[in-house]
Amino acid sequence: MSQRQIILDTETTGLYAGSGDRLVEFAGLEMTNRHFTGKNLHLYVHPERDMPEEAAAVHGLTIDVLEEKNAPVFAEVGQQIADFLRGAELIIHNAKFDVGFLNMEFQRMGLPTIEALGCTVTDTLAMARQMFPGQKASLDALCTRFEVDRSKRVYHGALIDCELLGEVYLAMTRGQFSLADSFAESAAEAAVNRRPRPEYLKVVQPNEAELAEHEAYLDTLEKTSDGHCAWRPKAAEAGA
Template sequence: MRQIVLDTETTGINPKLGNRVIEIGCVELVNRMLTGNNFHVYINPERDSEEGALNVHGLTTEFLSDKPKFREIAQRFHDYIQGAELVIHNAPFDMGFLNHEYRLLNMPPLEGHISGVIDTLAVAKEMRPGKRNSLDALCDFFGISNAHRKLHGALLDAELLADVYLSMTRGQNSLGMDVEEEVQVGGVLLEPVPLADIIVLPASDDELAAHEDTLNGLDKAVKGSCIWRAALALPAA
């Protein structure tokens, strides 16, 4: 399976107001392995960035002035993503901007040239409801270092997102010892973790003592034996 982890930077947040794509960064995965066949380009949007956007990405009009226009890189980008599944954080935003650029060139929408789109923000919200699920928050959650990310950059963000995506779709075994369970989150099939990779840490004496104190407190509260005592007394299967 060929997947392209993609990110863009733009002059603002709404293409209907004339905002344009100024950077595209892509990282290629084949069978969940990084290939190093990445795609990265800066683009001259032929307009200034809005102040809020400029504060995010730091790509000035002067820096972009000698970069190619989107029409000059469109075919190369199109060929690169052809037939791949795209992995994007907040996919409607990036897809909306890229399809806007395609429309300006009378090109058909991206959806007709790719095999599908995975929105990692939607997957993260399903996995972590009510939590912050920005790229930075997910890097923290999965232990991925983003200390070098001072400003947003399309290629850097795509590289970080690739690590996040691989982490969030790594999967989990069934609790049964003999059966591997297929799990899907947001339509994404999670891969099982080999049993040899599951580390079991027994409780320490202090932890066991603290657990016993908790059960004693529950016994006292119910003036008898709490249900956890009964569960502990059940014979092993």
Template sequence: MRRIVLDTETTGLEPEQGHRIIEIACIELSGRRPTGRQLHRYFNPERDIDIAATQVHGMTAEDLAGKPLFAELADELLDFLSGAELLIHNAPFDVAFINAELARVQRPPIESVCTVCDTLAMARELNPGKRNSLDALCERYGVDNSRRTLHGALLDTQLLFEVWLGLTRGQDSLAIDLSTPTTGIGAIESARPARLRVIIADAEEIARHAAMCVRIAKEAGGRCLWTDGPVTVN
């Protein structure tokens, strides 16, 4: 399956209030491996960036003044995403911003060209009651996030890819290994237990067992459920 890990950085928190995307990063996967293809772009938001947002990602409006507008790259983005499953942490946030940008340039929402998997929802299902931020998941799954002093879309997609591997670890083991024989001598040999120790009861143990059966049958009114018929009780 073709998947794309995606992240954005923005001027603020609410696209409904006119906030814009200033960075987007996409890493393409085939199965569980990066293909080497990626899309990473910065945009001129044509507006100020909230101070709180700058504290998160470190970018100012002046840093982005010479960057292209989203409208110039909208079709490139849709082409890259087409037919893929997107892996996004807290997907509703990023999807809302992307769709707001697409609507400004009369383009369809991204759900019309791809599907979306929210890795935050996945993490909450697997780790109920725990912190499931990207940093918390990096710590939980042993992903080195020491470079993440500020948020950045490209770095965050790289970290999210490694976290997603941890979240989905073990799923591959559910697949059938077609290289292993399931019929014939090979399958019989692989399924046959080796060096089993067989313990056989001796005469004394058999006698004690028979006496116990008689005692149980006597207490049960002359019948044991594990026998074919009544047990003679003296």
């Protein structure tokens, strides 16, 4: 059974999980076998503090907007998020940031960390830097590189960023899976070639009727070729 993958993104009040900043939006899109399952989780979260103007300018979420959305505090949804993530491979762009905030919020509630939930983490930022050294590796830059339409991305919202990241991740890894398919086909062919083969071929001798039929056929060839039957010269010479 294929492992669940979750394309994940968060939005926060700032950059520092250890200095009082809080999570304000969570989005996760589930994928198995490189196909989105439709099982997703998207939540707005009240940070229980003010929203800095510079943060709101990035994601468009003010405290008023969150209150209009009746956004719960993290303590009300933390268990739901943890259960959704448990045991999955998390696909995150700049994973250290999002994992740091999730772990901070989980620990405030006494919940297990991402690692303790049995999750593995794939950082697409690190992947991009390895694939394209010296090139821009932001999500915007990767969307441009892989021709992913980001025209609907007005703000850095967690849900739209997950949708874009999902397409980017599939594009980034398409070659790996094509290569894996080729290896699988080669392995299957090799397995067929390794099947035990008989050490000899069984020789079936003709019976008298079959020999007589064969000689009659050669007689016909000899008559139609004016005695130049290719199957009888040596026999004729041997009998001379």
